[in-house]
Amino acid sequence: MTRAEIVDWAAEVADDLEFGAARAWLAEEPGRKAAGHLPVYAPREVIRACGMLPVGVHGAGDRLEIIRGDAFYQSYICHLPRSVVELAESRRLAFLSAMLFPATCDVIRNLSGVWQLLYPQVYVRYLDLPQVADPGAGAAFWREELAVLVRALGELSGRPATDLALREAIAAGNEARGLVRRLYALRRDRPWSVPTEELVLLMRAGETVPLEVFAAKMRAYLAAAEAEPARVRDRARVLVVGAFCEQPPLGLVKTIERAGCFIVDDDFLLGNRLLGPDVPTEGDPLDALARAFVLHAKRTSTLYEPDPAGKRVAMRERAAAARADGIIFASASFCDPALLDRPMLRAGAEAAGIPCIAFQYAENTGQFQQFREQAGTFADSIKLWGGA
Amino acid sequence: MADDAEKDRSMLLQKEMIGAHYRRLELAPETREPVVYTFVPGNLTELIRSFGALPVLPEINALQSAMRGRSMPFIAAAEKAGHSEDVCSYVKCDVGMMKAGNIGPTGTRLPRPDLLLLSYTGCYTFMKWFELLREEYGCPTVFLQVPYQGDGVETREQRAFMVRQIRETLIPALEAVSGRRYDEDLLRENLARSAASEDDLVAVLQSAKGRPSPIDAYFGAVYYVGPIFSAFRGTPEGRAYYAELRREVEERAARGEGPATPAGRLDRQKHRLVVEGPPNWTHFREFWRMFADEGAVVVASTYSKVGGTYDFGFRHDPSDPLGSLADYCSGCYTNRSLPSRVAMIESYVREYGADGFLIHSVKSCNSFSAGQLTILRELERRTGAPGAFIESDLVDARYFSAANLKNRLESYFQMLDARRAGATA
Ligand code: SF4
Ligand code: SF4
Numbered sequence: 024m025t026r027a028e029i030v031d032w033a034a035e036v037a038d039d040l041e042f043g044a045a046r047a048w049l050a051e052e053p054g055r056k057a058a059g060h061l062p063v064y065a066p067r068e069v070i071r072a073c074g075m076l077p078v079g080v081h082g083a084g085d086r087l088e089i090i091r092g093d094a095f096y097q098s099y100i101c102h103l104p105r106s107v108v109e110l111a112e113s114r115r116l117a118f119l120s121a122m123l124f125p126a127t128c129d130v131i132r133n134l135s136g137v138w139q140l141l142y143p144q145v146y147v148r149y150l151d152l153p154q155v156a157d158p159g160a161g162a163a164f165w166r167e168e169l170a171v172l173v174r175a176l177g178e179l180s181g182r183p184a185t186d187l188a189l190r191e192a193i194a195a196g197n198e199a200r201g202l203v204r205r206l207y208a209l210r211r212d213r214p215w216s217v218p219t220e221e222l223v224l225l226m227r228a229g230e231t232v233p234l235e236v237f238a239a240k241m242r243a244y245l246a247a248a249e250a251e252p253a254r255v256r257d258r259a260r261v262l263v264v265g266a267f268c269e270q271p272p273l274g275l276v277k278t279i280e281r282a283g284c285f286i287v288d289d290d291f292l293l294g295n296r297l298l299g300p301d302v303p304t305e306g307d308p309l310d311a312l313a314r315a316f317v318l319h320a321k322r323t324s325t326l327y328e329p330d331p332a333g334k335r336v337a338m339r340e341r342a343a344a345a346r347a348d349g350i351i352f353a354s355a356s357f358c359d360p361a362l363l364d365r366p367m368l369r370a371g372a373e374a375a376g377i378p379c380i381a382f383q384y385a386e387n388t389g390q391f392q393q394f395r396e397q398a399g400t401f402a403d404s405i406k407l408w409g410g411a
Numbered sequence: 412m413a414d415d416a417e418k419d420r421s422m423l424l425q426k427e428m429i430g431a432h433y434r435r436l437e438l439a440p441e442t443r444e445p446v447v448y449t450f451v452p453g454n455l456t457e458l459i460r461s462f463g464a465l466p467v468l469p470e471i472n473a474l475q476s477a478m479r480g481r482s483m484p485f486i487a488a489a490e491k492a493g494h495s496e497d498v499c500s501y502v503k504c505d506v507g508m509m510k511a512g513n514i515g516p517t518g519t520r521l522p523r524p525d526l527l528l529l530s531y532t533g534c535y536t537f538m539k540w541f542e543l544l545r546e547e548y549g550c551p552t553v554f555l556q557v558p559y560q561g562d563g564v565e566t567r568e569q570r571a572f573m574v575r576q577i578r579e580t581l582i583p584a585l586e587a588v589s590g591r592r593y594d595e596d597l598l599r600e601n602l603a604r605s606a607a608s609e610d611d612l613v614a615v616l617q618s619a620k621g622r623p624s625p626i627d628a629y630f631g632a633v634y635y636v637g638p639i640f641s642a643f644r645g646t647p648e649g650r651a652y653y654a655e656l657r658r659e660v661e662e663r664a665a666r667g668e669g670p671a672t673p674a675g676r677l678d679r680q681k682h683r684l685v686v687e688g689p690p691n692w693t694h695f696r697e698f699w700r701m702f703a704d705e706g707a708v709v710v711a712s713t714y715s716k717v718g719g720t721y722d723f724g725f726r727h728d729p730s731d732p733l734g735s736l737a738d739y740c741s742g743c744y745t746n747r748s749l750p751s752r753v754a755m756i757e758s759y760v761r762e763y764g765a766d767g768f769l770i771h772s773v774k775s776c777n778s779f780s781a782g783q784l785t786i787l788r789e790l791e792r793r794t795g796a797p798g799a800f801i802e803s804d805l806v807d808a809r810y811f812s813a814a815n816l817k818n819r820l821e822s823y824f825q826m827l828d829a830r831r832a833g834a835t836a
Contacts (some may be wrong), residue, residue: 080736095784097802099497104781126559129535133782135561135750140789149561149748154531160579164558164572327531327538327554331545339672359777362495363502365538367546368494381499387670 024258026247029240030221037227040110041089044232045078046118056180058121058146061107061131062268063325064294065123065150066312068192068302069172071234074182078119079230081292082106084271085387095137101357102385103269105133120179121146123172125294126154127268127325128360146179148172153317166313173309188221189308195234197301202241203229204296207288209248213343214285215256216248220277226292227270256285262347263289264338264368267323269355271384279351283402288345290323297321306356324364334364338372340410348405352381353397378405419671421656425637428648430517436465437519439512445588448524448544448673451718453532453557453740456644457601457645458581461591467521469540473504475516477692477806485511486807499536499775500807501545502676509547525588528581533717533745534778553584557740562750565741575736599729601645606726611653612639613721615660618762619710620627623678627670627711628763629686630699640718645727664712674703681706682827685759687713687752687786688779693808701817705824711759713752716744723755745778753789766827767797774804797823797830799823 036044049055057076083106085234091112092105110116122145124135135149151168153161177183210217225244229237267290279286299319303311320326322337338350350372354361365381372379380401382394439446445464451471459466476482485507486500494503515521529541529552545552557577558569582593615635621627635656643649667694669677673696686709691698720742728735760768770787772780801819804810
């Protein structure tokens with residue numbers, strides 16, 4: 024498969040609001056089931072170990088007209104829940120036997136209750152992620168939450184997860200995260216070889232297909248991208264921060280890069296790499312998953328920052344690791360986690376002399392002119408003045 | 412209202428308590444009484460007080476500032492400093508107040524915190540709010556994760572998790588800032604006073620089942636829950652206040668009188684309503700008047716449960732101090748799932764004989780507001796009672812459109828009239 028063919032495949036899967044790839048997997052064998060989850064992080068290993076297909080539901084972007092969803096949400100609430108409800112009300116999510124709502128913000132938390140009321144036939148669970156980075160109490164709590172999920176999904180699928188199945192799922196998850204890390208590293212080192220729009224499409228497609236399929240496509244893409252002769256270009260290297268939940272339209276990502284920036288690190292679909300190092304495949308698997316989260320989850324706006332200096336140094340460290348010249352704070356409108364965090368993160372970045380700009384989008388934003396101008400001016404200033 | 416209010420001894424008591432508390436806070440840097448900032452939902456006042464520490468509740472400061480017309484310059488200052496227009500206005504009001512020298516609503520200076528006790532109960536914004544304050548104050552912060560009742564109940568594991576955190580993290584942090592050892596007997600004494608006050612508060616709130624209702628369970632209840640939601644739960648002053656309040660309300664009920672409102676005493680009550688959502692504070696009296704002028708009394712509200720839900724039986728329990736503190740946190744209104752919230756409002760509509768229910772949705776608060784349109788539909792379906800949906804904000808006056816609200820309310824009340832006429836025709 025050529026690189027272009029992989030990207031076409033990813034675009035087709037990522038854009039498919041009927042979730043054809045997931046439905047095809049379900050149709051392959053009678054009795055198969057799928058479990059959806061909202062952003063940011065869900066323990067997909069547990070879903071897989073129960074024989075189900077994990078399906079990330081990240082909104083409908085700019086590809087769906089909202090007819091019913093607006094009747095569920097006031098104008099001052101972000102766009103994501105209305106497009107998710109629109110997907111559900113139009114029965115596009117009817118193939119999901121379970122729906123998991125991670126502790127991302129109060130909108131997603133309350134959406135779990137909306138689901139309980141609207142779709143009583145679906146297994147609904149609010150995933151109360153541990154906010155305390157305490158390997159004792161925090162990990163014990165999260166382990167128990169995972170155990171409840173294992174039991175519930177096992178009953179639903181008729182295939183209760185064994186320790187062996189959980190270890191296999193952890194190993195598969197490690198492999199997928201390893202591939203994602205490799206792609207991010209390649210883009211960081213040779214951003215001209217990995218346009219972010221392609222990376223985003225691959226990440227999005229990966230949310231709705233079996234891991235084996237995703238891993239195969241990722242390996243092929245990486246091999247092709249690594250082998251391609253480099254056409255080194257000089258652009259401003261930027262971090263894009265804050266787009267961890269409601270995803271920006273692809274047009275916005277393209278606009279940023281075409282305006283003279285290379286995105287060298289970002290928060291898009293952050294859940295797929297939230298756990299840092301590989302999760303151990305020995306010992307009690309739920310314990311391993313719980314400890315991995317409590318001890319190694321990446322810093323993000325949706326989790327409590329226990330380190331008093333954490334917010335101040337976060338951007339400096341990320342910019343240094345990505346060798347970024349500047350930061351674009353891109354948040355979904357009305358996004359509490361991103362917008363409440365921004366003053367702290369930005370102050371830390373600016374104190375470290377890192378130039379920043381900020382804008383807000385909605386997943387269905389269709390006009391990019393203003394972003395083009397902002398990102399273009401930002402890129403020029405970085406190139407001309409070294410970011411000053 | 413002012414005249415009537417002056418007659419109520421409980422109001423005077425409350426005013427004195429609050430004034431004395433703010434004065435004590437102002438003197439804290441000299442008296443060296445430790446100061447603990449914490450939030451209303453999930454506040455562990457009995458525990459904090461058992462260490463001789465003084466609680467400060469930033470939401471109360473924000474709403475009091477708004478009631479005194481002082482919130483807008485604070486919000487403007489915070490937005491100028493980079494805070495988004497789209498986030499909770501309580502946070503911006505607080506940040507702006509801090510930047511302007513931390514002069515509290517009563518005009519006295521608020522002390523810096525010795526500890527930020529982040530009881531993470533029912534609201535995501537709390538986490539960011541104290542991260543923001545930590546940047547400014549550089550003081551220790553201690554975190555209590557209160558698991559959300561996603562399945563509508565508090566599980567054994569959730570309870571154990573909270574108790575463990577209180578024991579292993581919170582108590583040592585309070586010992587460190589206060590220099591005192593944990594004294595469980597003292598905590599039990601405080602909890603016993605809390606439970607007795609909670610009995611009185613429930614009696615007051617449930618008096619609204621009577622006709623006429625002797626209280627307004629939304630606007631009026633804001634005053635009734637003030638002490639128990641803030642620094643006074645479990646204190647002797649708090650205890651005295653609730654005993655007095657109950658006596659007054661029972662006397663009023665015996666006389667067949669309605670509550671004092673900005674439009675005078677509301678004895679002739681045309682509409683009995685249940686209200687979901689917090690009030691607007693910038694135009695509190697004007698807003699209340701829109702109801703009172705139409706003869707509408709609120710007989711039950713959910714806002715009066717954000718700092719603790721007592722009317723379904725929970726009481727702080729001196730025989731299980733830490734366990735009952737955990738249960739308390741877990742049961743705060745915004746920590747309950749949407750189906751539980753619907754069930755609660757449904758029971759209010761039925762048990763308090765309400766003619767309808769009203770949702771006041773505030774822009775600031777995703778914890779309350781996200782999902783409220785589903786709550787509206789579900790309640791209409793279950794109760795058959797007509798619902799109304801109105802919108803404004805907490806402490807950001809830009810989102811309070813008096814004309815709009817008045818219009819919406821008037822049509823709603825007309826619709827209730829029409830239904831009543833239809834029913835009796
Ligand atoms: S975009 Fe932000 S506010 Fe909206 S659901 Fe996602 S995290 Fe929550
Ligand atoms: S978001 Fe709501 S619950 Fe949270 S601090 Fe603001 S008003 Fe209070």
